[in-house]
């Protein structure tokens with residue numbers, strides 16, 4: 298599978314900083330860039346960095362309400378205030394910082410649609426919880442949701458697939474397009490009975506013309522690679538082939554990895570490699586390779602760079618050995634004060650009968666809603 302791949306990157310991504318004690322640590326994006334670089338991926342001929350632009354207000358309004366955008370601007374100047382019930386504090390310059398995250402995703406869309414690159418990854422993006430009128434779950438502006446409308450209006454795309462593998466339900470994107478038949482939205486996440494935002498159940502399948510085009514796969518805490526990949530392979534390739542997308546978007550939150558500080562799944566780098574590789578082949582089979590990867594959650598610093606480097610290698614069709622370069626480990630220690638990981642990719646985790654049985658019954662339940 299050919300194609301050129303770009304990594305959206307600027308050190309200004311570190312400006313998206315919700316505070317020193319906040320669980321979302323912007324340094325994870327730099328650590329990811331540095332690991333991708335130290336694994337030699339950026340010296341490949343067909344892989345390039347793209348420096349992102351800032352999104353315009355008009356572009357942000359493709360998804361968000363004017364009144365909310367004004368509020369973000371006001372709090373951003375002031376440098377204080379809460380943008381939701383408590384998880385998403387405003388900070389000085391937050392409007393500019395989150396506009397850059399959005400701009401990076403839109404630049405990725407442009408690069409792909411104009412044929413400069415086939416695949417793109419915006420590790421600062423994937424802020425899938427923000428709603429049109431409010432921030433939520435660390436997300437100020439929803440860059441995947443804005444990207445969807447951007448692709449529809451600027452490039453007249455009529456059939457998009459959005460897959461969200463973050464440990465949390467991508468509620469902002471799903472409910473933002475709940476009745477929109479141009480978006481097939483498939484969302485794997487830890488069951489909302491156990492975790493924020495408490496939504497995303499199998500009976501939520503979309504409305505009106507979009508009925509059957511919103512799919513939720515809630516997973517028990519403790520779900521590992523085996524059950525996850527079984528569900529993914531049973532469900533995703535067929536339904537994506539039937540939908541015939543013109544482009545594929547993947548929100549690749551790394552918080553489903555085992556030992557995440559906020560979520561309770563037990564996935565390893567194997568899931569991320571397999572999911573991205575499968576979406577990569579489907580993109581080449583169905584839509585000339587057009588594939589855009591967003592970051593997302595991920596709260597354990599020793600995991601996020603490994604997960605996203607693995608995903609980026611799969612996006613660009615490259616194989617990686619398991620070595621963590623020594624100079625990257627040193628940088629990791631200096632930047633985080635924590636111990637660096639020992640290996641790049643983990644051994645797969647297998648599941649017990651309880652999690653496998655639960656995944657099977659969720660798939661059955663989903664099928665029953667889809668066929669009714």
Ligand SMILES: [Zn+2]
Pocket residue numbers: 298299300415416577581586612613614
């Ligand atoms: Zn490719």
Ligand SMILES: [Zn+2]
Pocket residue numbers: 463464465550552593594595
């Ligand atoms: Zn998450």
